[in-house]
Amino acid sequence: MHEQTSLRWPRYRDLALAAGLAFACLLGGFQPSGHITLDVVLLLCAFAAPFTRGRWPLLTVATITAALAVCAFRPTLPTGSVALAPFAAYVARRHLPSPHRDLITAALFVGDIVALTLISPTLTALTLAERAPYIAWSVTLLTAASLFGELRRRAEETAEKELQARLERQREEFERASEEQRAHLAREIHDIVTHSLTVIVAQADGALYAGAPDNAARTETKDEALRTIAKVGRDSLKQMRGVVGLLRGAEQRPVTPLVENLDIDQLVATSRAGGLDVDCTTHGQPPAGLAPATTLAVQRIIQESLTNALKHGTGTAQLTVDWNEDNVIVRTTNPIPPRGTLPSPGTGLQGMQERASLIDGFVTAAPTETNTWVTEATIPLRRTDAPREVAQ
Incomplete structure (x- = not known):
């Protein structure tokens, strides 16, 4: 209703203005014979000008100017010229x-x-003082x-510039949000795929090179490896569906986070199944109502740390999780070969640092002198989502 009213208002305004200009042309009445045609032309110009000014402004001004120029030579000056x-x-x-x-x-x-x-x-018959x-x-x-x-023109130009500036800011904000x-x-795809593939590769290699003395034990080892691979694959597929859901339209996007509950035991069990001997120690308990962004960050950081320990370490790792009043400290320690390849500061470590910084945390990762x-x-x-949270 409001939109229809706003669209009708210019038409009503132009109609009222056209009626006012036409009335001004009729105030003096039609002139004697020989000038009625000019009066009619002037009346038509006055009535049509408000409707043509927006689309053909130059033609409108030129027509009015020509009509006024002709009327200037008439014996009596028409009243409509005062308005036109x-x-x-x-x-x-x-x-x-x-x-x-x-x-x-x-x-x-x-x-x-x-x-x-x-x-x-009309005026040339008067003196200069009378014409003044x-x-x-x-x-x-x-x-x-x-x-x-x-x-009016400057106000419209200013409003248009402000609109363009707002649109430009919105475009920049949209691009920033897209980035x-x-x-x-x-980060999500890297964490899910890297962790899962590391476990799968470790299990496949273990099954391939199993040194069991008899066929029954060898078969059991391979069956266990296949069960682990299947379980890790199903879990990864479930998480990947959550990531793909972020790419859908707003009406199809899931409202639940990718990780609903923090399950450290499951992460440790998966890493152990992949061949990493993990010693996990937890001090304290996570608070109730933990923010989804915090839950996801802790889950992914533990997952990535254990994955790096499995890929670059010697097969053992120490995981310590300290739940304090204001923060949680996750510490992963694993031996590395004396001349082995250190974890490069690539997407894994960078992803952990970025994920922590989003909720005002930080991550450090470095070797010690004892390899x-x-x-x-x-x-x-955080027990409520922070404004900077982007994890959904």
Whole structure:
């Protein structure tokens, strides 16, 4: 309803303005025989001008100017010219581009003064002192109409510039949000795929090179490896479906986080099944109502730390989780070969650092002098989602 009213308002306004200009042309009545045609033309120009000014402003101003120029030679000056001349000046200042509006405005002022001073038979019969009030009044009307049109045009230009600036800011915010979302998806896919494939590869290698002395034991080892691979694959597929859900439309996007509950025991069990001997120690308990972003960050950091220990370590790792009043400290320690390849500061470590920084935490990862790799993350505890949270 509001939109329909806003669309009708310009039409009603133009109709009222057309009626006012036409009424001004009729105030003096039609002139004697021989000038009725000019009166009709002037009346039609006055009525049509409000409807054509927006679409054809130059044609509108040119038509009004031509009609006024012809009327200037009439024995009596028509009353409609008093209204049409300022209206033409208003249209020129508001709707015409530069330099057309400046040239036409100057032409209107010069033509008005020349017509009233030298051409119009009605005023040329008067003395200069008697003509001065008419000229001053006409110039004042033209000036007021020109200023009004100029102010309206500048206001519209300012509003348009502000709109363009807002649209540009929204575009930049959208691009920034898209970059953050892509980075979030990249971290999720990396954490899920890397951890799962590491376990699967370790299990496959273990089954392939199992040194069981009899066929029954060898078969049992391979069956256990296949069961672990199947379980890890199903869990990874479930998490990947959650990541893919982020790419769907808003009406299809899941409202639950990718990780609903923090399950450290399951992470440790999966890593052990992959061949990593994990010694897990937990101090304290996670608080109730832990924010989804915090839950997801702790889950992924533990997962990535154990994955790195399995890939680059010697097969053992020590995981310590300390739940404090204000934060949780996750520390993973694993031996590395004396001349082995250290974990490179690639997407895994970078992903942990980025994930922690999103909720005002931090991660450190470095080797020690005793050939031990230590990864430590400090995550603030939040019971409600923070404004910076992007994990869903």
